[in-house]
Amino acid sequence: MVGLLLNVARRQVKAPQKNVWLATRTLRSNSHGPVNRIQNLTPYFDADRFAQLLEREGFSASQAKAVINALDDVVDESTSNVTSDLVSKADQEQTINQYKEDFDRLKSDIQQMERRDVEDVKTANERLKTEIEKLRKTLHEEIVRSSAGVRLDLNLEKGRIRDETIEQHDRLRKTDSKIENEILALKRQMEGIKLQILQYMIGTITGAGTLVLAYIHFFS
Numbered sequence: 001m002v003g004l005l006l007n008v009a010r011r012q013v014k015a016p017q018k019n020v021w022l023a024t025r026t027l028r029s030n031s032h033g034p035v036n037r038i039q040n041l042t043p044y045f046d047a048d049r050f051a052q053l054l055e056r057e058g059f060s061a062s063q064a065k066a067v068i069n070a071l072d073d074v075v076d077e078s079t080s081n082v083t084s085d086l087v088s089k090a091d092q093e094q095t096i097n098q099y100k101e102d103f104d105r106l107k108s109d110i111q112q113m114e115r116r117d118v119e120d121v122k123t124a125n126e127r128l129k130t131e132i133e134k135l136r137k138t139l140h141e142e143i144v145r146s147s148a149g150v151r152l153d154l155n156l157e158k159g160r161i162r163d164e165t166i167e168q169h170d171r172l173r174k175t176d177s178k179i180e181n182e183i184l185a186l187k188r189q190m191e192g193i194k195l196q197i198l199q200y201m202i203g204t205i206t207g208a209g210t211l212v213l214a215y216i217h218f219f220s
Contacts, residue, residue, distance in 0.1 A: 047068050050064075050068060051064040051065065051068055052064075054067060054068075
């Protein structure tokens, strides 16, 4: 049975009408939308001639009609299965427009994020500049304070050294005066000793002369 149907179908396809493309099939053609567009591309199929071929092969009219209806159901089901995954042009344009809107929204979000990132970077840079300026001022103040402290320490050290120098000079002067006074005292003491020695020598010489004169007078 199947081989017979295939042979009949081959004859139908080999008919002169096989190159003719029609808007609808001679079978049930109440479909619309994507199915209708698929049917527009379906080759012309002469159902009456196919039924006659079946009858010539021994089919009755009711059997030929049943076969044609079964084939029509198969074709419709196949067409429905094919078109179930298809979308209309309006749906396609709507999807494209939705993609465009999503892309524009994404682009706008990216631009906003970029602007926000730029603003954040600018704010961070300004904050960093402010902190650097504060640090520079603080460092300058510390340097000035340290310099002032060093100058103060140097001045104090100079004053201390000057005071110590003056004190040393005073001590040296006092020491010199003391030494000079002691030398003068020693000189006076030596002069007194010399005078005492001279007086002792004069007294001794005088006493000795008196003794010599007395001795001479005694023996004379």
